[in-house]
Amino acid sequence: MLAKRNLVLVATIAALAIVLTAGSAPAASFPEKDITLICPWSAGGGTDTISRALVKNAKKYFGVNVNVVNKTGGMGAVGMGAASTARPDGYTVGMITFQLSTFQSMGLAKLSYRDYNLIQLVNQSPAAISVAADSKWKTLKQLMDYAKQNPGIVTVGHSGAGGGWHLAIASIAVKNDIKFNYVPFDGAAPTRTALIGNHIDCATTGIDEMLQLYQAGQVRILAVNNTSRHALFPDVPTMEEAGFPNPTPILDWRGLGAPKGVPADRMEVLVKGFKGCFDDPEFRALADKLGLPLVYEDPKGFEKFLQGMEETLVPALQSVDLYKPMK
């Protein structure tokens, strides 16, 4: 009785196996099934929004869908780590973000951009220093002068210690011998609320994160930490114009990477496909609306940019006592 049942079971599995293997016979083309894009930050956040918007029309460029999967935790280290160690068949790629540049130098994780076959850079966002609309400081110069005379008094909100915005301002402050009282918040949204609720004197965020409040006239942006002005914020001066030249600004960035070892022909498909997604008018329109400065770099340029970023970050991290390189 039992043997008979087992026989039936074996037969069923065998039949199933034949059907399934026949279905997935080796094909020459890549990709032949959906691609997974690992987003290292939680659903609903900025990186997640960009990832989902980027691959919204992926079918047009790849012939298959790209599905976004959130693998969060560890300041992005978990998700980015998962993308770097995924099976290198090209079916798993990952969103990589600014934190990747700081993991090693902050002693958080062994991960760096060298662990990926880079695909492309997606955006670079500059930091902005903002004050509430009714603040007594009208220009960056006034703020900096006041801070110089009263060291440690001016409270500067930012979205997390060791994050891009914190480091961007800290490096400028150190250069000009200014001591701020940094108040770390858990992300950009609470920083914003604290600023317009007058709980902090000024805030450092990505400039695009201030777009709504800026348009509504609730904040005044004193300067943008970049070498050129931002199209959506035409009257916001650059650091240099505000009197604090900073030729190598720390920029937040997001990009795409595949695990090391993806075959070259598949990498080519990925680079080309994601370039298509990147140039998709719908994605462009959304990025414009968000004030997100899209910057494309091909794998080579991306690598160069990341190399430069790591070099710029070391002194900035040292200035806030967070430089603890991995042994």
Added chain:
Amino acid sequence: MKKADIGTGIGLIVFSVWLFWYASSYSKATIYYYGPNFFPQVLAIAMGICAVILIVKALQGKSLEASSRIDFKGFIRMLIAIGICIGYLLLMQLIGFAMGTVVFLFTLMVFIGQKGLLKRICSSVAVALIVWAIFRYFLIIPLPTGILPFTF
């Protein structure tokens, strides 16, 4: 529960001391007024105080009566079930999520004494397939697929 309370209390005191000591290594790592060591150390002190009260109360004979006791045979059964679960987690990597689940559910049902072979097979296959389908087609979340071509 007097003995248990005293034992737990001593354990918690040791743990609190360790926590306090371990957290003190963070104190120098910051430029802020209250560093990363502050909160864990406050917790360690609070836990230490609670543990002392727990012991004192137990010594005074004020411990609560246990409301129920662990059944030893059942406890062993539970440990074996956890073992089966760990086996399932390993098996899943090998033969895929859906198939692994069928095996897991079937084994566990046999283990805890579910009668009726048909019932066991049907319910394990149905549950595994439904959840697998929800993940695969509705939520589009990748699950372990196993290493062989026909596993899923």
Added chain:
Amino acid sequence: MDFALLTKAFGTVMLTPINFVFVFIGITAGIIVGALPGLTATMGCALLIPFTFGLPPIQGLLMLIGIFCGGIYGGSISGILIRTPGTPAAAATLLDGYPLAQKGLAGKAIGIGTVASFVGGTTGALVMTFLSPQIAKIGLKFGPPEFCALAIFGLGMIITISGRSLLKGIISALFGLMITVIGFDPLSGVPRFTFGSENLLGGVTFIPALIGLFGYAQVFRNIEKITTLPPVETRVEKILPKLSEIFSNLKTMLKSAVMGTFIGSIPGTGCDVAAFITYGEAKRSSKHPEKFGTGILEGVAAPEAGNNAATGGAMIPMLTLGVPGDAVTAVLLGALTIHGMQPGPMLFRDHLDVVYPIFAGMIMAQVVLLIVGLSGARVFAKLITVDRKILTPVIFFLCVVGSYAMRFSFFDVGLSLIIGIIAYFMEYYDYPVSPILLALILGPMAEQNLRRSLIISHGDPTVFFTRPISAAFILLAIVVIVSSYYRIKKSMEREQENLFAADQQDDQ
């Protein structure tokens, strides 16, 4: 407030039958996702955003709102039936919901929960419709000291969920708070207690911890006692609550609804906090606090009204300020952005044509929720009568999936199992697990805002007492803690006396 526009928007949304279909799909999907342990309303929304791409923005949003409300509601069903909250917001509901189900009153518990959800949800939606800008202004007054005071107030609820021994409740809560310090400290940029593990860098993930504390622990108990546990019988004639039972709980529901809306509207506190605080308040102000936790309808009505009211509340800061009130609204914010509408002050000024349909959708969702919930209660309640020897392995399996699916991590499954084993032992030694959960929710909020306040005040601790809102919350916390303590102690003594008297009578 533009009433003509508001009426028109309500009319257009409500009178388009297809909109009902989308809300219905959303609610149903939400209930399923919410009821499965480990799949939260947050995840449901996030995963279904791509589905809404193809839809017109309003309909896409209606569906997401449906998932949000349905998900929060659905979590309670599994909480009541199998003592495993599907979403964190349901963890207060199971305190009385599960005992009710064990008495064979699962249908009634779900029924009253549904009505309470409706009352709460509608209150929240109405407040959101008419008072959003005003409430947003109050929200702005909350700085770090206020958040810290609020967290302390919330932690004061430990006293009402501690069970037999307050001391052990506090020990549980401290244990929970200790868990929250694991991981990267965003204030100083230092990883704490991670022992070099990247998996712990982000801290102990909340959902796997929730599943461990409740789901696994319950499965382990069931397996241990599988041979001795009596089968649960659902008395069919009592499957739905009577009207009189609804009315006698109406006051609790309304009070919880108002409180829930307010708590939800504070950025950073969501449905889960609302559920615990409303449960605590219902117990504190009740005439018979000792009956809470033994399975009474009030104990289900209060947190259910509270957490569903908080859905409406949480939408307020999201829409008016662009600051999500909790994790789900953070996802909704992302969805709105993808659909080309960025929430914030500009949305309210320039896009009332988008805002008002959202209001209408929230109210519509409550009606659909009531219909789906009440018609489903019968079916859900039957689930519990499934043979325990089949049900237990299935719940075990759902726990594994739930802890895995949060971030596709076997590490989390293992962690969850370990927490489950700890929780299993804790219950035998009378350490309640709910305070751990409350501590996990409020711990980071308390610690970060405590330190943040002290940074802002340059190390001066009086900051908590010189600011009016913060001082008020701390005072309120003290009043609530002291009064709960005495009321609960008194009622327990009374019960003891009654028992004693009863014993003596037996002896004679």
